[in-house]
Amino acid sequence: MLKGITNLGQWLTWNEKKQAMEIGEGGTLIFEADQIAEYSNSVYSGNEWIDAQGRFVSPGFVDSHTHPAFAATREMEFEQRGQGKTYQEIAAAGGGIRSSVTALRQIDEDKLTELIRLRFDQILASGTTTLEAKSGYGLTLESELKSLRAITKAAQGHSIDVHRTFLGAHEVPDEFRDGREHYIQILVDEMIPAVANAKLAEYCDVFCEEGVYTIAETRKIARAAQSYGLKIKLHADEFVSTGGAQLAVEIEALSADHLMAVSDAGIRALAESEVVATLLPGTTFFLGQSQWAPARKLMEAGVTVALASDFNPGSNMAFSMPFIMTLGVIYLHLTPLEVWQAVSINGAKALGLQSSVGALRPGFRADCVIWNCNNYRQVPYFYGVNQVHAVIKSGARVSNQEE
Ligand SMILES: [Zn+2]
Incomplete structure (x- = not known):
């Protein structure tokens, strides 16, 4: 029939x-x-x-960049930003990603699973059928594994397709501020092997940015992840151009994400590669910034451009892909047909899924x-x-x- x-x-x-x-x-x-x-x-x-x-x-929609494994919302920071405080000032006062880390380490795994499942329900109802979901608010072996297990359990029996990413290198946790090499060694020697052996993720992501992970540190973490069969996605050149786009090309990452500050050399490198440029205009909008990623320049150079939500409790509390498309038309100057391609087949390519979804x-x-x-x-x-x-x-x- x-x-x-x-x-x-x-x-x-x-x-x-x-x-x-x-x-x-x-x-x-x-x-x-x-x-x-x-x-x-x-x-x-x-x-x-x-x-x-x-x-x-x-x-x-194929939303190829989200952070749904968080324990608490951060609406107080939203109010403070509206009153003129910067993201950096809020972070220095103990807010920002630090407050998400504290809450995530404390939450019970079943409770976290339930929160994530409710988010998946809403995300699916808004039209997203394939979702990438990152860990990254635990920053210890146990709490990163807890996050990935919670994502895994929330996805079991759920209609939405979820593809998991290990983001233990989202930040350097406070307890390693004076010994970052030690945390990187734990990532490489303990966390990546544990995640890969338990089959809790397909991808590994690193926040490659000034003040977070350097190019050399990102390369080291990514190479370790690749040796365990994980594919690479990078947060690259978001605020400062550090050469994250070129590194994504060098290590054959699936995507380089954010790219608000990507250099001309970075654009040229991406254009000669298969790396997808994943732009996240919801973050620029929600942080009240004015530096939009150079979408047209990337496309004219021949780079494949995807758009994703970057859903997370700090810098973009939204998973609505239609709204991301609106931002793409107004601020990235893409045509409606180009944004449709960016949120479907190009999002699939950013996950290596372009022959089956999108x-x-x-x-x-x-x-x-x-x-x-x-x-x-x-x-x-x-x-x-x-x-x-x-x-x-x-x-x-x-x-x-x-x-
Ligand atoms: Zn992100």
Whole structure:
């Protein structure tokens, strides 16, 4: 028996040969098990069909950069920033990532799992079907393992697809301020082997930035992770250009993320590589900054650009990909079609998943969103409202706002 989404309005597909997003109109996407089998011009009827009733249909979002494993929200800092305090001043007073580390070390694993599961529910309902999720608020062997186990358990039996990243190198913890080499040795000798042996992550990320991890330290941590089979993603050139983009190319990372301060040499290096530039404009927005990543310059150089949410309790308390798309159009000067590519197939490439998710085409997983919209431009245009009509995950309807 055939099944799928019928009575499509406008919909987006990916032309593999031209490497371009294309616009379809009408017809039916036919599913086989959890995959898209083919496209048909016909319209079908019957209970087995999901009727889009002429609505716009897109691939589910691939959000390739999030930090959902946190124990406490930080709305007091939000208020303080609004009153003129800087992120750096708040951090120096014991706020910032330090307060997240204290809370994470104290929380019980089951409680953390439950918090993360609720976040996954909301993220899926907003149209994200594939999610990267990082640890990084524990910064001890035990609390990093606790974070990754909590992410793993929250994802079990959940419809959203979760891909886990070990981010023990998110910061240098306070107790190692005077002996950072010692913490790096623990990362390399104890934490990475423990994470890899317990199969708790696919990727390893490092915050490569002035005042956090240097280029040489990042290289050392990344090489150790690669020797255990983990793939690399980097927080690179966010505030200062330290050469993080070039390092990402040198170590064949899947992505270099942030890049607000990337140099021209960094852009050239990325353009000659397969490394995806993952831009996170939600962070620039939420911190009230004005230095947006040079998206057009990257694209014109030939770099693959993805957009992700960077959902985290400090610098961006939002996982709404439509809102990230709005920022992409206004501040990164991408067209609506370019932002759609950046949040779907390019997000998948940033996770090494571009042959199975992020596009409505045969052989890809049947992960789609039906929108209360007529066309692709309306999704970033209607900002601040959830226009999701229904989310389809692996061929089945998982949530809907209305019937
Ligand atoms: Zn991040």
